[in-house]
Amino acid sequence: MVSYLLRRLPQAALTMLVMSVVVFVGVFAIGNPVDILISPQATATERDNAIRALGLDLPIWQQYWSFLVNLFQGDVGRSFVFNVSALHLIMERLPATLELALASTLLGLVIGMPFGLYAGLAPNSRVSTSIMAGSILGFSLPSFWVGIVMIMLFSVHLGWLPSGGRGDTVYWLGARWSFLTTDGLAHMAMPVLNLALFQISMVIRLTRAGVREVILSDYVKFARAKGLTETRIILVHVLKNILIPVITVVGLNLGTVIAFAVVTETIFSWPGMGKLIIDSINVLDRPVIVAYLMLMVLMFVVINLLVDLAYMVLDPRVRLESR
Incomplete structure (x- = not known):
């Protein structure tokens, strides 16, 4: 496993370097933050001084080189608007986004796998048909519309849940978390469910497809011939073999949820990274945009690596191939 990690680290470093060029050029070559940050009533001298202070008077390659040198020192720049470290701003919002992403992913697995397992074992039953029809709705309904309907139903009409905000938080492990308080859990309920609907539907369909394929395999037939109970066959032989595709898709989708939770965070006024970006x-705060995008690239690289390591744990063939 160590040799595998050593082979993957240069690939990850090259990916980060290429993406830094793409992100920097894409963000810094579009728009002019001076037009937004500096008052139109400012004099030409004040305008020139502000441009030099922000480093926007340099050619783009010099700006990138300065960004790259600072990046290796752990500095991604200072926010044009707040005049603090862009990374500090993002790390303050990161726990809020991680709460939603991890909770929705866990909910997707906890609900999606049992339903998908049942739908795969009894594909012709009415319950299975209803489950698959519900999964289609989960794929089809837009998250912004579902979020608005949730607010109208559970907050406005029924008054069961708060419509927005993060609620009470508790300081733990250097950050503030909502899931450790009752009020925070109440505020998390609707945004987590809104993010989880797509993942529940995806896990249901992946699990069902995996069960239908595995249940007809020779090793399952051999296990039945040995006299193993149906419960053991399902838990040991079927469930373990369908975990690989599920882990692949759910793991990669976790990065997507973290990166694109912006719609849910906006609807429910959740103070996460999505709202910050x-x-x-809106104000072309370039350092914050670049820091956010680079953090997302790093997350995808790390998640891909963790998914590959999970393969090695679940599938002995991968371990033998890596050797």
């Missing part, structure tokens, strides 16, 4: 785009 929208505000930063």
Whole structure:
């Protein structure tokens, strides 16, 4: 496993370097933050001084080189708007986004796998048909519309849940978390469910397809011939072999949920990274945008690596191939 990690690290470093060029050029070559950050009533001298202070008077290659040198020192720049470290701003919002992403992924697995398992074992039953029809709705309904309906139903009409915000938080492990308080859990309920609907539907269909394929395999037939109970066959032989595709898709989708939770965070006024990046785009706060995008690239690289390591744990063939 160590040799495998050593082979993957240069690939990850090259990926980060290429993406840094793409992100930097894409963000810094579009728009002019000076037009937004500096008052139109400012004099030409004040305008020139602000441009030099922000480093926007340099050619783009010099700006990138300065960004790259600072990046290796752990500095991604200072926010044009707040005049603090862009990474500090993002790390303050990261726990809020991680709460939603991890909770929705866990909910997707806890609900999706049992339903998908049942739908795969009894594909012709009415319950299975209803489950698959519900999964289609989960794929089809837009998250912004579902979020608005949730607010109208559970907050406005029934008054069961708060419509927005993060609620009470508890300081733990250097960050503030909502899931450790009752009020925080109440505020998390609707945004987590909104994010989880797509994942529940995806896990249901992946699990069902995997069960239908595995249940007809020779080793399952051999296990039945040995006299093993149906419960043991399902838990040991079927479930373990369908975990690989499920882990692959759910793991990669976790990065997508973290990166694109912006719609849910906006609807429910959740103070996460998504809301921060929208505000930063509106004012062309380039350092914050670049820091956010680079963090997303790093997350995808790490998640891909963790998924590959999970393969090695679940599938002995992968371990033999890596050797």
